[in-house]
Each structure stands twice: as C-alpha cells, then as structure tokens.
Amino acid sequence: MRGGTFIREARRRAGLSQRELAGRLGTTQSAIARLERGRAEPSFARVGEALQACGLDLVPQLLPLDEADWSVASVNLGVDPDTRVRRHQAALRFAVAGRAALADARA
Amino acid sequence: MPEPDFSPERILGALARHGVQLVLIGGFAAVIHGSPYVTTDVDVVPNPQVANLERLASALRELHARVWTAAEPNGVPFASDAGSIAGVRIWNLVTDFGRLDLTFEPSGTSGYEDIIRDATHLTILGAAVDVASLADVIRSKEAAGRDKDRLVLPVLRRILAETDRP
Numbered sequence: 001m002r003g004g005t006f007i008r009e010a011r012r013r014a015g016l017s018q019r020e021l022a023g024r025l026g027t028t029q030s031a032i033a034r035l036e037r038g039r040a041e042p043s044f045a046r047v048g049e050a051l052q053a054c055g056l057d058l059v060p061q062l063l064p065l066d067e068a069d070w071s072v073a074s075v076n077l078g079v080d081p082d083t084r085v086r087r088h089q090a091a092l093r094f095a096v097a098g099r100a101a102l103a104d105a106r107a
Numbered sequence: 108m109p110e111p112d113f114s115p116e117r118i119l120g121a122l123a124r125h126g127v128q129l130v131l132i133g134g135f136a137a138v139i140h141g142s143p144y145v146t147t148d149v150d151v152v153p154n155p156q157v158a159n160l161e162r163l164a165s166a167l168r169e170l171h172a173r174v175w176t177a178a179e180p181n182g183v184p185f186a187s188d189a190g191s192i193a194g195v196r197i198w199n200l201v202t203d204f205g206r207l208d209l210t211f212e213p214s215g216t217s218g219y220e221d222i223i224r225d226a227t228h229l230t231i232l233g234a235a236v237d238v239a240s241l242a243d244v245i246r247s248k249e250a251a252g253r254d255k256d257r258l259v260l261p262v263l264r265r266i267l268a269e270t271d272r273p
Contacts, residue, residue: 001268009246013215038271069262072143077269081139085116085231088138091145092113 003047004035006058011036014054024053113205115149118170119234121204125166128154130222132213132239132247137259139231140241141266144259148206152239153192154219155211160189163209167192170202215250216243241267 011021011032018032025032034040035050042050051058076084115135122129133150134142153163164187173182182201185191192198198209212218225240239247245263248256 001264002271005242005267005271009242009249012221012243013246013250015217063261066261069143070265073141073262073266074269076141076143077266081229082232084138084141088145089113092147095145 002038003042003044004038004040006047007032007042007050008036010051010054010056013056016054021050021053025050113147115205116232116234117204118149118202118207119231119236121170122151122163122166123235125162125169127163127166128156128159128219128223128237129163130219130226130237130239132210132222132244133208134259136239136244137241137263139229139238140244140263140270142259142263144262148208150208150210150213152210152213152216152219152222154223155193157189157193160192164188164192167200167202170204170207172200172202172207175199175201175206213247213250214252215246242271 007021011018014021016024017029018036019029022029022032031040035042048058076087079087119131129151131139131149132152133148134144134146135149137144138146153159167187172185172187174185175182176199180201192209196211200207200209213222216222222239222243223237225243226237227240228235228237230236231238241263245260245267248260248263
C-alpha cells in the first residue's frame with residue numbers, strides 16, 4: 001500500500017487538516033496533498049515522521065504471507081457490488097444452515 | 108423466537124424509504140468493497156441532526172427494532188424517538204431483518220460529516236445507501252483495534268492498494 005494512504009488515514013484519524021499537518025512537518029499543504037494523492041511517494045522514514053506528527057506510531061511487523069483470503073477478495077473485485085452482496089448472503093446462509101445441522105447432529 | 112434471516116437490503120431499504128441520512132460502515136461496507144469476510148450485522152452512522160433522527164426513529168419503529176443484549180438476544184423494546192436515540196452513542200439493535208448497529212462516532216472518526224465526504228452513493232439489491240470509503244472503513248477498524256478487526260485489516264489494505272491507485 002502507498003505511504004500516502006497511511007498518512008491520509010493518520011491525519012484524518014487525528015482530525016487534522018492538510019495545512020495543520022504540513023505546519024507540524026515544516027512543509028506545505030500542497031506537498032501533503034501530493035503525498036496523499038500518490039503523486040509523490042514518501043520514504044519509509046517520512047511516513048513515520050508524518051504519523052508521529054499525528055500522534056500515532058508505525059510499528060512494522062513481519063508476518064508470513066497468507067494469500068488465502070486475498071484469493072477470494074481478488075475474485076470479488078472482478079464482480080459488481082450486487083454480486084458481492086449476493087455471494088456474501090449465500091455464504092452466510094450456508095454457514096447458518098451448517099450451524100443448524102451441527103446443532104441437530106449433537107441433539 | 109428464532110433469530111430473523113439477515114436481510115441487509117431490507118434494513119437499508121426501510122431506512123432509505125424514511126429518508127434517513129446515514130453512511131454504511133463496518134463489515135458490510137467492507138463486503139461491498141470486496142472483503143471476503145462474512146458479517147451478520149449492518150453498521151450505520153446516522154446524521155445526528157434532530158430532523159434526521161426523527162426519520163430514523165420512524166424507520167426503527169417500522170423495523171420493530173429492539174435493543175439487543177446478551178441476556179435477551181431477541182431484543183428489549185425501547186422508546187424509539189429522536190431524543191432517546193440522540194442520548195446514546197452506540198445502539199446495538201435487532202430488527203425484523205437482522206442486527207443493526209447505530210454508531211454516532213465510529214472509532215478514529217468524528218462521525219457522519221467526517222465519513223460522508225468520501226462515501227459513495229450506491230443502490231445495492233434495490234436499496235439506496237451511502238457507503239463509506241474503504242479507506243474510512245479501514246481507519247475505523249484500525250482505531251478500534253479489536254482482534255476481529257486486526258484479522259481482516261491486511262486483506263482490506265490490500266484491496267485498497269489495488270483499487271486506490273493514482
């Protein structure tokens with residue numbers, strides 16, 4: 001994910017305007033806007049500074065790559081929102097039916 | 108009484124018919140954005156203006172909304188009026204069509220005006236609704252920091268990275 005997306009999330013979470021964040025970082029509002037829009041890619045260190053200026057910290061963590069859930073999500077991205085909701089409802093119905101069947105089997 | 112079938116489009120449809128201004132957020136908004144995780148409730152952020160809460164109260168009466176509690180999953184009746192609704196920041200409700208949570212200030216946000224600016228107006232299975240941006244869904248889940256939120260964040264962030272390219 002882009003560093004600018006993280007900065008926008010942190011800024012909004014802190015309730016800051018782009019101008020206020022720029023003031024804290026000693027830069028300009030337009031520079032913050034460029035970062036958030038992906039027109040410029042900040043360094044990892046710069047992202048950390050911006051987050052700290054929002055009162056937040058970035059804690060990197062290395063985890064094994066797990067593609068299982070992403071494989072389903074990437075298929076969802078290929079269909080429209082109505083279809084996503086229909087598939088969700090079908091999955092939910094199946095889960096509820098499975099739970100009921102399990103309860104019956106235990107009874 | 109068995110738990111009602113979860114029919115989010117009927118909950119959202121009733122709210123829309125009554126002209127309630129709200130933003131859909133949480134797990135169901137994430138589903139609309141492509142999340143693979145199943146959820147069993149609808150989370151909405153209402154516009155807190157009194158006139159809107161009056162419309163919301165009317166919609167909740169139509170939906171036979173009751174307050175969900177662990178001791179009484181079928182819900183406890185409550186006075187559905189604008190004043191009562193405004194007095195509580197988070198409502199966990201059960202309706203004729205499943206669970207509905209009202210939240211005035213989701214974690215990491217300042218509420219309706221904060222979230223509506225990047226929301227997208229969609230019609231989902233016939234129900235018109237403003238859906239929070241995926242970035243705002245992530246912001247809220249990240250700030251909430253519950254285990255169930257942390258679990259889904261990596262995939263939501265990856266969806267955002269795929270769909271939020273400049």
